[in-house]
Amino acid sequence: MSPxxxxxxxxxxxxxxxxxxxxxxxxxxxxxTALRAGLQRARIELRQQLTSAQDxxxxxxxxxxxxxxxxxxxxxxxxxxxxxxxxRSVPGVxxxxxxxxxxxxxxxxxxxxxxxxTLLRAKATPHGVPGYLTGRLxxxxxxxxxxxxxLLLPAGFLFDGLELGGAQSWFTLAWVLALGLLAVLPWGAVxxxxxxxxxxxxxxxxxxxxxxxxxxxxxxxxxxxGWLQWIAQVFPVYWLGLGLRSAxxxxxxxxxxxxxxxxxxxxxGVLAGWALAGLVVAPFVLRRMARRESGASVAARREKxxxxxx
Amino acid sequence: MDAEVTAEDGEFTPESPYGPPGRPAPVIETRGLRMRYGDTxxxxxxxxxxxxxxxxxxxxxxxxxxxxTVEILEGFRRRSGGEVRVLGADPDGAGExxxxxxGVVLQSWRDHGKWRVRELLDHxxxxxxxxxxxxxxxxxxxxxxxxxxxxxxxxxxxVARLSGGRRRRLDVAxxxxxxxxxLFLDEPTVGFDPQARREFHAVVRxxxxxxxxxxxxxTHDLDEAEKLCDRTLILAGGAIVADGSTAELAAxxxxxxxxxxxxxxxxxxxxxxxxxGHVRELFARYGAEIGDLEVRRVRxxxxxxxxxxxxxxxxxxxxxxxxxxxxx
Numbered sequence: 030m031s032p033x034x035x036x037x038x039x040x041x042x043x044x045x046x047x048x049x050x051x052x053x054x055x056x057x058x059x060x061x062t063a064l065r066a067g068l069q070r071a072r073i074e075l076r077q078q079l080t081s082a083q084d085x086x087x088x089x090x091x092x093x094x095x096x097x098x099x100x101x102x103x104x105x106x107x108x109x110x111x112x113x114x115x116x117r118s119v120p121g122v123x124x125x126x127x128x129x130x131x132x133x134x135x136x137x138x139x140x141x142x143x144x145x146x147t148l149l150r151a152k153a154t155p156h157g158v159p160g161y162l163t164g165r166l167x168x169x170x171x172x173x174x175x176x177x178x179x180l181l182l183p184a185g186f187l188f189d190g191l192e193l194g195g196a197q198s199w200f201t202l203a204w205v206l207a208l209g210l211l212a213v214l215p216w217g218a219v220x221x222x223x224x225x226x227x228x229x230x231x232x233x234x235x236x237x238x239x240x241x242x243x244x245x246x247x248x249x250x251x252x253x254x255g256w257l258q259w260i261a262q263v264f265p266v267y268w269l270g271l272g273l274r275s276a277x278x279x280x281x282x283x284x285x286x287x288x289x290x291x292x293x294x295x296x297x298g299v300l301a302g303w304a305l306a307g308l309v310v311a312p313f314v315l316r317r318m319a320r321r322e323s324g325a326s327v328a329a330r331r332e333k334x335x336x337x338x339x
Numbered sequence: 340m341d342a343e344v345t346a347e348d349g350e351f352t353p354e355s356p357y358g359p360p361g362r363p364a365p366v367i368e369t370r371g372l373r374m375r376y377g378d379t380x381x382x383x384x385x386x387x388x389x390x391x392x393x394x395x396x397x398x399x400x401x402x403x404x405x406x407x408t409v410e411i412l413e414g415f416r417r418r419s420g421g422e423v424r425v426l427g428a429d430p431d432g433a434g435e436x437x438x439x440x441x442g443v444v445l446q447s448w449r450d451h452g453k454w455r456v457r458e459l460l461d462h463x464x465x466x467x468x469x470x471x472x473x474x475x476x477x478x479x480x481x482x483x484x485x486x487x488x489x490x491x492x493x494x495x496x497x498v499a500r501l502s503g504g505r506r507r508r509l510d511v512a513x514x515x516x517x518x519x520x521x522l523f524l525d526e527p528t529v530g531f532d533p534q535a536r537r538e539f540h541a542v543v544r545x546x547x548x549x550x551x552x553x554x555x556x557x558t559h560d561l562d563e564a565e566k567l568c569d570r571t572l573i574l575a576g577g578a579i580v581a582d583g584s585t586a587e588l589a590a591x592x593x594x595x596x597x598x599x600x601x602x603x604x605x606x607x608x609x610x611x612x613x614x615x616g617h618v619r620e621l622f623a624r625y626g627a628e629i630g631d632l633e634v635r636r637v638r639x640x641x642x643x644x645x646x647x648x649x650x651x652x653x654x655x656x657x658x659x660x661x662x663x664x665x666x667x
Contacts, residue, residue, distance in 0.1 A: 059435060059469040066465040073462065077453045147450040150513070152415070154466045155439040323415040324445040324525065325406060331449075 063156030067163025074168035120273035121246035130173035139221025205272030215307025372421035383577035396564035399574035442519030452499030467517035504535030
């Protein structure tokens, strides 16, 4: 070793800490460090997303458009009640936003990160992939929650009958959002790992949109045929919407839902089920994705991207 | 996630003595390395060794398998056969503690375009902190690293706004942020203008002068290998066909000459030991049929260029005889 390299100790690292570090640190210590670095990554990515006009526009365009449509429809009534159909749909729009953010956008981000080599960079770094995923998942979750809160503000002024005053509303909103994100984010990651390119992900948009329609985001499921109601109740989108409605709408409106109540227990059960299944499946799929990553595969994807007509 | 495998776990002990006497075990060692895609052997039988502190060029035409070789050594790609040791471990499943000792600069990166230069170096550096030792402080402080690669003025620049050459310097900085014992540079100067290339060479030389980082760089530019490296390995036809300093390689082929001529309207090129004798015989046999006679001493570059030409036009699939004579 030359004197030049040895004579320049890092200003940031204290001698005591460096001396304490053994040549082969415990894998757990290193992993913990990587996960902490993932938190830093989440903060930086969040800042990037919030300061990019394009990202903000992309996140808010659909929900704002939907809120405008709902505002126009505010005089229509929920079938069987005197309640405004527009107000009733506000939680649905928020739920749609959560699904778009946690599933579609996350999947798109992962495929893009594979295309430009971000994932490969993580793979070249010790414990880089868990660090990278921590950052991506947390920043996505944070953006999604912020998106919901930002939409609630104008909605509170535009629509009559939203229950935004009570602690109960916010408590329900918090656990439904948290459980909803846990139920959807892993599947967004699985989709992102499974599709070859951001373009081919377009295929995913169709079933997701279809799912939102049958899950009663815009129109109560009660009006649909029975078999369609059953399909809707298998997927988390319906339950996310139901949970958000139970948080934001008057308690009595639960009677207009399937089963005649807000069904909190079932909501928690189904969302937790999807979360558990996702947390079991996602690590396998993500590990396979990381294992397959190499410079050649990044180059091949870029080649393909360049050949695509713009 | 990954099982930690330390260098001591392996049961593979390199036969000694390898290479010059008195040298420690090589940092990189492959024996009979093979890589097969479908029906094609990209690497047939690669034997190479790189020792601590060396700067070694892996030279070869496009498609010779340089990148494949490097990706196998980096642990990014699973080989089809043969034995490989890098920093004392098999790269296939060597774990994160091993990974922390490597620096990787791939052919081209476009990642983290929205990040600021210093922010990215600081972030990636954090992953290496647990692997710091008293004589190898990890990570490399971002400020020092930026000065080393000549990016001090761009610390707050957004990565996507860097020019090609500056982006490449950042890639090298990222490769160095863990203060690696072994650095891989894959085609580091492709697409550089001469100025950027010169500046990049200065960075690598600076690194080599410090002596604590072994460097394996791939290139298809003989000139680059000659300027930067202690030793050059030529990869062709899926095997290492030449190994030595540029001077040694040149000495191997300096005895030969190339004779070009036309006979009956067809062009001929012969590589011979005794040019004078060959020409005398040509005239004795064909007399006035011979035209456009040209005799040139063969330089290493000529040999290398002819390999490149032949491989690229698919005329040759195995190493040329005049290079296989070089003891590997």
